[in-house]
Amino acid sequence: MNQNNKPDLFDALITKATLKQDVYTNTFNTFKLFKSVIKNIVADFHKKIKRTNKNIPFEYKNKGEFEIELKFGGDILIFMMHTNVFEFPRDHFVMRTSYIKEDIIRSYCGVINIYNFLGDSFKYRRINDIGYMIGRIFVNKDMHYFIEGKREIGLLYNNFVSSIMDKKAAKEIVESAIRYTINFDLLTPPYERVKEVSVNEFLSTPDTMTIKTGKRLGFKFQADEEEIS
Numbered sequence: 600m601n602q603n604n605k606p607d608l609f610d611a612l613i614t615k616a617t618l619k620q621d622v623y624t625n626t627f628n629t630f631k632l633f634k635s636v637i638k639n640i641v642a643d644f645h646k647k648i649k650r651t652n653k654n655i656p657f658e659y660k661n662k663g664e665f666e667i668e669l670k671f672g673g674d675i676l677i678f679m680m681h682t683n684v685f686e687f688p689r690d691h692f693v694m695r696t697s698y699i700k701e702d703i704i705r706s707y708c709g710v711i712n713i714y715n716f717l718g719d720s721f722k723y724r725r726i727n728d729i730g731y732m733i734g735r736i737f738v739n740k741d742m743h744y745f746i747e748g749k750r751e752i753g754l755l756y757n758n759f760v761s762s763i764m765d766k767k768a769a770k771e772i773v774e775s776a777i778r779y780t781i782n783f784d785l786l787t788p789p790y791e792r793v794k795e796v797s798v799n800e801f802l803s804t805p806d807t808m809t810i811k812t813g814k815r816l817g818f819k820f821q822a823d824e825e826e827i828s
Contacts, residue, residue, distance in 0.1 A: 618704055618740060619684040625764075626709025626738045630680040632769040633711070634661065637669055637678075640773060644671075656718075669773075670718055674780050677714045677730075684709055685737075693745060698760040708737035713748070715780050733779055736772065738764055746772070749779060 637659050644657040660668040667678040687693050687706050699706050713734040720728035734748025737759075745759040762768065 618707055621740045622684045622707050622709050622738070623682070625740065625742050626680060626684075626711065629709075629736070629738050629742075629744070629764050629769065630665065630667075630678070630711055632764070632766055633678055633773060634667055636766065636770045636773050637667060640770075640777075641669075669777075671777065672781070673718045675716045675718050675721060676733075676776055676780060677716065679712045679714065681710045681712065687737075693759055696759065698743075705739050705741065705743070708739045708745075711736040711738070713776050715783065731783075733783070734772075734776060744768070749783075 641657055641659045648655060648657070655672060657671045658669070660670070662668050662677075665680040665682060669676040669678070684707055687699075687708070693699060694706060712732055713736075714730050715733050716730035717728060719725065720730070734746055737745045737747075739759075742764050743759055744762050744764045
């Protein structure tokens with residue numbers, strides 16, 4: 600290798616590594632915001648439910664640095680931060696915005712995924728049950744964020760240019776995810792999809808059953824696909 604090229608090589612390495620560290624830090628700080636917001640929402644719910652005689656679960660679990668579990672009613676939301684930094688594909692519509700064209704490194708983002716599972720899937724160890732990603736949050740070096748997701752989540756938070764992550768934004772996102780989940784009901788799967796069952800499946804214990812349960816199992820999920828940003 601030409602020794603004269605080394606400074607450029609090292610500069611490129613330092614620039615890219617610094618960018619990714621900045622994006623990671625912003626994403627991690629965003630994830631900590633989600634933890635704080637969720638704990639506050641849980642506390643507010645417990646204050647409200649205390650005035651009634653209802654026994655409705657609403658629980659926060661810290662599953663580590665990069666995972667949060669929020670259980671409410673019969674549902675679980677899992678917020679999971681990916682530890683790597685990503686760039687949008689070149690054919691993604693975000694890459695065609697003036698915001699990215701003005702500064703291409705704005706397209707490098709950390710990602711926080713939001714998944715919805717049935718509470719009983721974990722309670723009874725139904726390992727073949729299906730969960731759904733209902734949203735994923737992208738955070739860049741300037742703390743701007745963009746969300747791809749379903750209904751309330753994806754449609755309200757897709758302005759990468761003006762959306763800046765702070766505690767207020769984090770609270771709105773969490774509340775939107777809860778609201779979407781409440782309205783995302785478990786549907787009876789089509790009869791043709793479940794009419795046959797093997798003896799092995801019928802006799803299996805819940806933790807080894809291969810019969811799947813999911814909110815849209817057996818359906819095309821078309822209505823929600825049309826609402827993805």
